[in-house]
Amino acid sequence: MTGPKVWALVTGAGSxxxxxxxxxxxxxxxxxxxxxxxxxxxxxxxxPLGPAALVLPGDITRPEDRDRIKATLDTELDRRGAVLRFVVHNAGIGDPSQNFASTDPETLARAFDVNVVAPLALTQALLPMLRQAAPARVLLVGAGIADRPQPGTGIYGISKAATARLMRQMAMDFDHEGDATAPAVALFQPGLVETEGLHAHVAAASACGLPHAAWLAGRLENGDAQTPETTATLMSTAMLRLPVAEFHGRQLQHHDLSPLLG
Ligand SMILES: NC(=O)c1ccc[n+]([C@@H]2O[C@H](COP(=O)([O-])OP(=O)(O)OC[C@H]3O[C@@H](n4cnc5c(N)ncnc54)[C@H](OP(=O)(O)O)[C@@H]3O)[C@@H](O)[C@H]2O)c1
Structure with a gap:
């Protein structure tokens, strides 16, 4: 069968x-x-991506969806004589809240499910396939707010801080195993990127009267945000070309990677 022999799974690939x-x-x-x-x-x-794309809809927080995605992927790649070498945990959520008192624990738990638990569980499910495709790479997507708290951003910031910690744990555990087939793991921090998710965040933060909403809106107005395309080029370049020593266990900042684009 023709078509790519090396594949990547990207969560949150619909926007x-x-x-x-x-x-x-x-x-x-x-x-x-x-x-x-x-x-x-x-x-x-x-x-527009033709036979190089495979659509597997599902909610990554649901174990049955993860199982179905894994099983279908196994069959489809086998049929194509192809391997899964890359996983990008890009799906992410984190609603702002008006203040600490209104920071809903259930919403925080939901953000943990998407930003932390699902990337862990999905990587576990896909690990046998990634090992077969060694040298494989896993990229998690963080957010600057994890290290720079702003009023009302606890749900997003705390869960994304845990995403960063998850990356370090995975890198540590794979290193401890000392198994050369384990994937290299990194975290990418995109900076400000103009997307539907960012616009929704600014609108929700503005409705909560949070100060960072006006700051973000101003940066968008000034054209300070990057395009998703530029960000994507940085991410794919990091995944495909960054030497493993500069990738594994690292928190990659978008501005540090820009020189990669020449
Ligand atoms: N834009 C920025 O400035 C910025 C800055 C820092 C970090 N980030 C991070 O970058 C990543 C992408 O964000 P974006 O700006 O491109 O926002 P986006 O357009 O809202 O993308 C988020 C994607 O995640 C998917 N998703 C959410 N929950 C899911 C679930 N339970 N199962 C499967 N997919 C799910 C959504 O699709 P469905 O709703 O169809 O499931 C959506 O396509 C996120 O992790 C975000 O935190 C973005």
Whole structure:
């Protein structure tokens, strides 16, 4: 069967950074498995990518969806004589709240499910496939707010801080195993990127009267945000070309990677 022999799975591939990353990886000759809840969005992103894209809709927080994604992927890659070498945990959520008192523990738990528990569980599920495709790489997506608290950003910031810690733990545990087939793992921090998710965050933060909403809106107005395409090029370049010693266990900042684009 023709088509790419090396594939990447990207969560949250139906919009924003994930959609642009899917296109960037296909340009590099890598097939892309698009995961997200809204199947129609995934199909729209996949259409121009042709046979280099595979749409597997699902909610990454649901164990049955993760099992189905893994089982279908196994069959589909086998049929294509291809391997899964890359996983990008790009799906992320984190609603702002008006203040500490209104920071809803259930919403925080939901953010942990998407930003921390699902990346751990999905990586575990896909690990046998990644080992077969060694040298494999896993990229988690962090957020600057994890290290720079702003009023009302606890749900997003605390859960993304845990995403960063998850990356360090995975790198540590894989190193401890001393198994050369374990994937290299890194975290990417995108900076400000103009996406539907960012616009939704600014609107929600503004409705809560949070000071960072006006700051973000001002930066968007000034054209300070990056495009999803530029961000995606940085991410795919880091995944495909950064030497493993500069990737594994690292928190990669978008501005540090910009020189990679020449
Ligand atoms: N834009 C920025 O300035 C910025 C800055 C720092 C970090 N980030 C991070 O970058 C990543 C991408 O963000 P973005 O700006 O491109 O926002 P976005 O357009 O809102 O993308 C988030 C994606 O995650 C998917 N998703 C959410 N929950 C899911 C679930 N349970 N299962 C499967 N997919 C799920 C959404 O698709 P469905 O709703 O269809 O499931 C959506 O496509 C996020 O992790 C975000 O935190 C963005």
């Amino acid at each position: 924003g950074i994930g959609a642009a990353l899917a296109a960037a990886l296909v340009t590099e000759g890598v097939g892309v498995v698009l995961v997200g809840r809204r199947a129609a969005h995934l199909e729209t992103v996949a259409k």
